[in-house]
Amino acid sequence: MATTETKVDQQPAGQPTEGTQPVSARDRYRSRYSEAHPDLNLDDEEAFYGQANANLDELENFRQSNKELGEAMDNTPALAGMVLAAKNGQNPFAWLAENIGPDMDVRELASNPEFAKQMGEALNKFMERQQKAKEQNEEIGKNISKSFQTLKDYQTEKGLSDEECVKMAQDFFGEIDDEGKPVGKESFMYLASNGIVTKGMWEALFNARHYDGDIAAATEKARATALNDKVQNNLRQFDAGVPNLSGGGKGAGEKAPKKKGGFAAFGEDLR
Secondary structure, eight states: OOOOOOOOOOOOTTSOOTTSOOOOHHHHHHHHHHHHOTTOOTTOHHHHHHHHHHHHHHHHHHHHHHHHHHHHHHHOHHHHHHHHHHHTTOOHHHHHHHHHGGGGOHHHHHTSHHHHHHHHHHHHHHHHHHHHHHHHHHHHHHHHHHHHHHHHHHHHHHTOOHHHHHHHHHHHHOOBOTTSOBOOTTSHHHHHHTTOOOHHHHHHHHHHHHHHHHHHHHHHHHHHHHHHHHHHHHHHHHHHTOOOOOOOOOOTTOOOOOOOOHHHHHHHHTO
């Protein structure tokens, strides 16, 4: 029995096969848009056009940046060559030496007053940034030293152990690098410097702000409780020592009437 081969005609990409309906440009666009923004409800016009406007803003910024970069490369052909060399994995400075030759000789460039001025300004800006970073690191180091002295004073005030204070410092600062900057990923300072504030950190801040008020309220409550207990004790002692002031006598063999006890009896006797 002869084998029948089925030949499938290859259709160009994007073209409908036999028996299928062509995909409209609108449906194709919506499909691509849905893939790019899976969380977007395409039926929500406000959200849809809001995202579309954001995409257009991004595209316009991209085009403007490309235009400015293209103009810079047109004005400085060597820059274009260096960028393309870097794109292709080549050392851009090696490309510069190979393709520009003597024109890139620093000794020759230094004799150009305009070049020397621009390089001098650029180097001054670099040195200013380096100096500013150094001063900031020194300031951080001084502040951290003051903070640890404050912790030592607090330890003395509260009678804390060294282990407790070390744990507190680790929780707050984490690890400190050679420049005095916190690098502990779970420390308060590292998290806060990256804009992360956990629930526990908010609670610590809240408790710290309300600590004095809570202590004062607890002290007042304890004082009121102690005063109330003292009053009640005095009343009980007073009740026990109050005589019967009714003045009524009773004959021999008479059974004295049952008296109310305590502070209530003392009140009736006075009437």
